[in-house]
Amino acid sequence: MPQSEILENSALHRFELHEAGETAFLSYEKSSGSYRLIHTEVPSALRGKGLGTKLVQGVLQLIEQKKLKVIPQCPFVIDQLKAHPQYLGAVDEKYKYLVQSKGQ
Numbered sequence: 001m002p003q004s005e006i007l008e009n010s011a012l013h014r015f016e017l018h019e020a021g022e023t024a025f026l027s028y029e030k031s032s033g034s035y036r037l038i039h040t041e042v043p044s045a046l047r048g049k050g051l052g053t054k055l056v057q058g059v060l061q062l063i064e065q066k067k068l069k070v071i072p073q074c075p076f077v078i079d080q081l082k083a084h085p086q087y088l089g090a091v092d093e094k095y096k097y098l099v100q101s102k103g104q
Helices: 051-065 075-083 085-090 093-098
Strands: 006-009 014-019 022-030 034-041 069-072
Touching (some): 022 051, 034 051, 051 075, 051 085, 069 093
Antiparallel strands (some): 006 014, 022 034
């Protein structure tokens, strides 16, 4: 997935993915070393097409590249991290309990 599709809109404190004239977004709060991922929103016309997954995975890749950490607050982001453990390294240590299964 080309990461150029994911845009950071700092003015609105969110990452955006534009498709078919619609915008899916993941809102955040940024601190010096992390992004608190708060809420994922996909327009109803685009739901069920994997756009939310594409957005969250792209955002996690961007944050990893910036060498910053993720604080997952959004339930969808938490579910994505559980389903894609390759991104667990990006999660702030204090919050890994949210995304790890009991066996990890």
